[in-house]
Amino acid sequence: MATSKVATANELVEKVNELLSEEERPQIFEALKRYQSSMDLKRLIEDMKIVLNEPTKLEIYEYMRPLIPPKHQSDYDKLAPAPPGRKLRAITLRKRPNESFGFAVRGGFEHGVGIFVSHVNPGSQAEQKGLKVGDEIVRVDGYTIAEAVHEEVLNLIKGRDEIELKVTNIGMLPIKERATDPLTWSYVEKAQKGVQGNSEGSQRRQEVRAEEVKLFVNLRQAPSLGCRIVSGPSNYKGIFVEHVNPGSMGADVGIEAGDQIVNVNGTSFLNITHQEAIVALKSSKELNITIRKGVGLPLLSSVVDTSKAATQVTQAHIETPPSRSERYESDDSADENDAVLDMGS
Numbered sequence: 001m002a003t004s005k006v007a008t009a010n011e012l013v014e015k016v017n018e019l020l021s022e023e024e025r026p027q028i029f030e031a032l033k034r035y036q037s038s039m040d041l042k043r044l045i046e047d048m049k050i051v052l053n054e055p056t057k058l059e060i061y062e063y064m065r066p067l068i069p070p071k072h073q074s075d076y077d078k079l080a081p082a083p084p085g086r087k088l089r090a091i092t093l094r095k096r097p098n099e100s101f102g103f104a105v106r107g108g109f110e111h112g113v114g115i116f117v118s119h120v121n122p123g124s125q126a127e128q129k130g131l132k133v134g135d136e137i138v139r140v141d142g143y144t145i146a147e148a149v150h151e152e153v154l155n156l157i158k159g160r161d162e163i164e165l166k167v168t169n170i171g172m173l174p175i176k177e178r179a180t181d182p183l184t185w186s187y188v189e190k191a192q193k194g195v196q197g198n199s200e201g202s203q204r205r206q207e208v209r210a211e212e213v214k215l216f217v218n219l220r221q222a223p224s225l226g227c228r229i230v231s232g233p234s235n236y237k238g239i240f241v242e243h244v245n246p247g248s249m250g251a252d253v254g255i256e257a258g259d260q261i262v263n264v265n266g267t268s269f270l271n272i273t274h275q276e277a278i279v280a281l282k283s284s285k286e287l288n289i290t291i292r293k294g295v296g297l298p299l300l301s302s303v304v305d306t307s308k309a310a311t312q313v314t315q316a317h318i319e320t321p322p323s324r325s326e327r328y329e330s331d332d333s334a335d336e337n338d339a340v341l342d343m344g345s
Contacts, residue, residue: 012063019057027051041072045079046235054185055170058084081171081187088138088166091129095161102126108150112183113174115145115153132169134188139166175273186234215253217287222249231274232299239269239277240296258297263290
């Protein structure tokens with residue numbers, strides 16, 4: 001048994017040395033050491049996610065698993081990202097009258113990444129056929145799109161009433177606010193039920209039993225909502241209200257600092273970029289907004305205490321959306337001059 005554990009540990013070391021930089025390697029081993037001392041599984045996964053922050057590193061989760069005690073392995077599988085898909089799945093979609101295919105994508109060769117599914121409409125045909133957020137689209141109707149720019153893929157999908165997609169699940173999404181920004185990645189969060197653990201971050205979220213409130217805001221007589229939003233870090237993802245101007249429309253309808261924005265006019269804010277959130281909030285003079293009261297208060301408090309820490313949120317800057325030639329995301333049902341950045345295909 002001891003020999004087997006040593007061999008398993010050696011395999012992890014070899015894989016970590018292969019995939020991670022010299023600066024990153026100690027962080028994985030320190031996370032494992034903390035876990036072996038505290039048995040805090042959620043903390044282990046949170047620590048690993050900070051380091052394993054792009055698809056090429058995800059394989060390390062599989063090499064870590066044999067070192068997890070049997071009593072925790074089921075929970076480890078629930079918490080840890082699934083390994084990137086090794087098999088292609090075929091999904092055929094047929095456009096129905098007055099409907100889109102029901103999914104959105106981001107990426108493109110001009111951004112140095114493939115095409116990834118960033119949103120699937122609940123109840124849509126795409127959801128029913130098994131398309132998932134975090135899927136990378138490899139082929140469309142037999143055409144390999146590895147070197148296709150975003151606009152080419154958009155036209156390929158928009159021009160058909162029926163499409164066959166070949167996809168593989170990566171479990172992460174590329175993030176770029178603008179074409180010139182560096183590429184980063186975010187995890188697609190899995191539903192987590194019945195998981196044991198006592199990480200501090202998880203406890204903070206559980207302590208805030210959020211009341212979900214639906215609001216209607218009419219901005220036809222107001223210059224703006226009057227709120228400033230921030231996006232959370234990888235371990236506290238979401239779009240949160242940082243500040244509400246006194247006397248503003250946002251204040252009048254009851255929006256407060258610390259509220260999490262969950263949905264605006266049918267667009268989910270649970271896995272959305274900063275720029276997407278800004279576009280959604282500015283897209284209409286009539287906003288149906290769903291918020292969770294006070295969920296972001298612990299996050300905002302931590303930002304005040306550690307303003308330069310790695311967990312600091314990044315303030316949203318309202319800027320003009322990119323031109324079509326720079327687009328990272330777009331909408332196949334949108335007008336040519338629409339500012340929407342998601343491609344609902």
